[in-house]
Amino acid sequence: MSGRILVIDDVATNRDLLRAKLGTAYYDVLVAENEDEALELARRQQPSIVLIDVMMQTIDGFAVCKTLKADPATAQIPVVMVTAIDDPEDRTRGLDAGADDFLVKPISDLALFARVRNLMRMGFAIEELQLRSEAAQELGLTTNFAPTEPTPAQSVLIAAPDEATGARWGEALHERLSVGASWETESRAIEAAIAQDVPDAIVVHQQLGDGRDGLKLLADIARAMATRHCALLFVVDDDDMRTAAKALDLGAWDYLMAPYDPFELAVRMRSQLRRKIYSDKLRTDVQDGLRMATRDPLTGLYNRRYAQHQLRIMMERAREEAADFALMILDLDFFKQINDVHGHDAGDEVLAQIARRLQENVRGVDLAVRLGGEEFCLALPGTSQDDAREAAERIRRAVCGEMFLMRDGTQIECTVSIGIAVAPAGEGDVDSLLRSADRALYRSKADGRDRVSTAWDSCEKA
Ligand code: GH3
Ligand code: MG
Numbered sequence: 018m019s020g021r022i023l024v025i026d027d028v029a030t031n032r033d034l035l036r037a038k039l040g041t042a043y044y045d046v047l048v049a050e051n052e053d054e055a056l057e058l059a060r061r062q063q064p065s066i067v068l069i070d071v072m073m074q075t076i077d078g079f080a081v082c083k084t085l086k087a088d089p090a091t092a093q094i095p096v097v098m099v100t101a102i103d104d105p106e107d108r109t110r111g112l113d114a115g116a117d118d119f120l121v122k123p124i125s126d127l128a129l130f131a132r133v134r135n136l137m138r139m140g141f142a143i144e145e146l147q148l149r150s151e152a153a154q155e156l157g158l159t160t161n162f163a164p165t166e167p168t169p170a171q172s173v174l175i176a177a178p179d180e181a182t183g184a185r186w187g188e189a190l191h192e193r194l195s196v197g198a199s200w201e202t203e204s205r206a207i208e209a210a211i212a213q214d215v216p217d218a219i220v221v222h223q224q225l226g227d228g229r230d231g232l233k234l235l236a237d238i239a240r241a242m243a244t245r246h247c248a249l250l251f252v253v254d255d256d257d258m259r260t261a262a263k264a265l266d267l268g269a270w271d272y273l274m275a276p277y278d279p280f281e282l283a284v285r286m287r288s289q290l291r292r293k294i295y296s297d298k299l300r301t302d303v304q305d306g307l308r309m310a311t312r313d314p315l316t317g318l319y320n321r322r323y324a325q326h327q328l329r330i331m332m333e334r335a336r337e338e339a340a341d342f343a344l345m346i347l348d349l350d351f352f353k354q355i356n357d358v359h360g361h362d363a364g365d366e367v368l369a370q371i372a373r374r375l376q377e378n379v380r381g382v383d384l385a386v387r388l389g390g391e392e393f394c395l396a397l398p399g400t401s402q403d404d405a406r407e408a409a410e411r412i413r414r415a416v417c418g419e420m421f422l423m424r425d426g427t428q429i430e431c432t433v434s435i436g437i438a439v440a441p442a443g444e445g446d447v448d449s450l451l452r453s454a455d456r457a458l459y460r461s462k463a464d465g466r467d468r469v470s471t472a473w474d475s476c477e478k479a
Contacts, residue, residue: 020137021045023064025055025081026099027073035068035124042130052076056084059091065140066133068120070099071107079114086115093143093295095136099124105278112284118271131262139270139292146299150306167194167290174216175200176207176234178224178254186220189279194287202226204234211244217293218286219247221269223254232260232267239268246297248289252277313387315365316372324386324394328447331384331396335443342398342440343405346454347375347416349391350432350466359429367421367431378415394454402439402473409435409469417467432467434458439473 022044026032029050036046047062049055055076059067067085071078078098085091095117100107108119118132173190175198177183183200190198196217201207203226211219219238223231235251238244251264251272261272270289273282311323319327328344335342349355349371356364368391375385375393384396397408413435420428436458438450453472460470 021047021062021064022133023047023049023055023058023062023067025049025067025076025078026070027051027075031070038124038126038129039133044133052081055081059085059094060088064094066136067094067096068099069096071111072101079110082111082114082116095140097132097136108281112281115288117288125258127262128258131265135265143296143299146296146303150299150302167196167287167294169195169197171218171290172197172199172214172216173218173220173286174207174210175220176222176225176231177202178222179226182222186279186282189283190286193280193283194290196290204229207234211238215243216247218250218290219244220250220252220282220286222252223260232264235264235269236267246293246300248293250286250289316369316387318372318375318385318387318393321386321388324384324388325447327384328396331398332440332443332447332450335398335440337443339442340399341401342396342443343400343408344438344440344450344454345395345397345405345409345412346388346436346451346458347393347395347433348458348462350434352391352431355429355431359423359427363423363427363429366423367429370421371416371431374416375412378412400439402471405437405439406469406471409437413469434461434466435469436461437469437471
């Protein structure tokens with residue numbers, strides 16, 4: 018997010034006025050005096066907000082808005098249209114072109130700065146998610162942003178001043194956006210509805226049916242864990258720009274002022290729902306990315322990279338608590354033959370089933386890792402040498418005691434060799450513990466496989 022604002026206006030004095038006004042709040046202002054310049058600057062400079070005057074001689078502001086919204090490179094940049102008079106027709110056209118808001122000339126500082134602050138804040142949040150999602154994409158996830166239309170799966174809850182208004186707005190949203198819309202007028206019922214099923218968007222009227230302050234409800238919703246990602250639209254009752262500004266600062270994504278036009282409500286809701294769908298998608302990508310970065314896709318176990326980091330943390334904790342820390346390395350026996358005889362896919366299936374058996378046989382505090390190939394590692398905090406040996410024997414039997422059943426009915430037998438090392442009271446470092454376990458494993462292999470060896474027994478022998 019650049020923190021830059023692009024002002025598009027073909028009149029020099031207007032541009033200068035806005036530049037000066039925004040400059041006082043230390044925003045970085047870009048200006049464009051024709052259409053080409055505007056599109057070029059928007060693409061290249063990625064401003065945080067675009068301000069377009071709709072009353073221009075040489076530029077069609079609506080067309081510019083439409084072009085910006087149709088181009089994936091600029092579609093996410095919020096567009097605010099500046100109108101000379103509060104012309105409902107201009108608003109409708111602008112909203113249809115994808116504009117995110119309107120400012121009426123002469124622009125009040127309150128309205129301008131409240132809107133800019135709000136859009137900047139939301140932009141920063143989305144940008145943060147985008148960056149993390151890009152990191153996820155580098156790990157192999159594909160995400161392409163395409164503006165998504167709301168579907169019946171989206172739900173909107175209206176916190177209405179009365180039944181009739183709730184019904185009218187609900188109908189407008191349902192008909193125009195085909196989303197599921199419901200309404201409530203009493204705070205209790207509103208809270209109960211949210212608790213039962215968190216909606217994608219909530220419309221909050223300034224004055225609720227039971228006289229409760231809508232701004233208070235808005236603030237609660239914006240803060241609560243369960244609802245903080247809901248799109249929030251505030252309906253200003255007292256026709257006061259200060260109330261609208263306050264709503265934006267409290268967390269409203271957008272607001273609506275009288276005269277209430279159900280069409281305007283629907284169009285504003287559409288763009289907020291799009292934003293919501295987009296940010297939800299980014300958030301899921303980030304979660305998937307994190308999962309991908311830490312897990313092995315075939316088995317779902319943690320991967321080596323994550324283990325290296327996590328083992329260190331676990332061992333530090335063991336040292337702090339002076340608790341024994343056991344580490345096991347498991348390597349499947351003659352696994353190459355399984356591939357050779359039954360095919361690579363069957364080998365994969367055996368690996369996946371082994372991982373499942375491993376997970377079923379460890380505690381929640383243990384860490385199960387696929388180190389690579391047919392090699393696994395288990396970290397068992399708070400486990401003494403005796404306990405570790407016992408656990409290893411149990412795991413060896415649990416993992417390979419039964420044959421592996423393939424989808425075609427084939428039964429495959431596979432055994433495992435295990436090496437264990439224990440850091441008494443968590444002393445020592447992860448790398449040497451891993452090396453000790455590895456040496457013990459090597460002994461299991463050398464002694465005939467399908468067995469458990471311990472690092473301390475080999476020390477005693479040596
Ligand atoms: P040893 O008892 O000495 O460990 O013998 P081994 O055959 O298990 O060991 P080796 O290192 O010779 O071979 C390991 C085999 O594991 C070779 C490799 O193709 C196979 N392998 C590694 N990763 C995968 C995988 O993800 N899927 C499948 N199907 N096979 C894998
Ligand atoms: Mg092996």
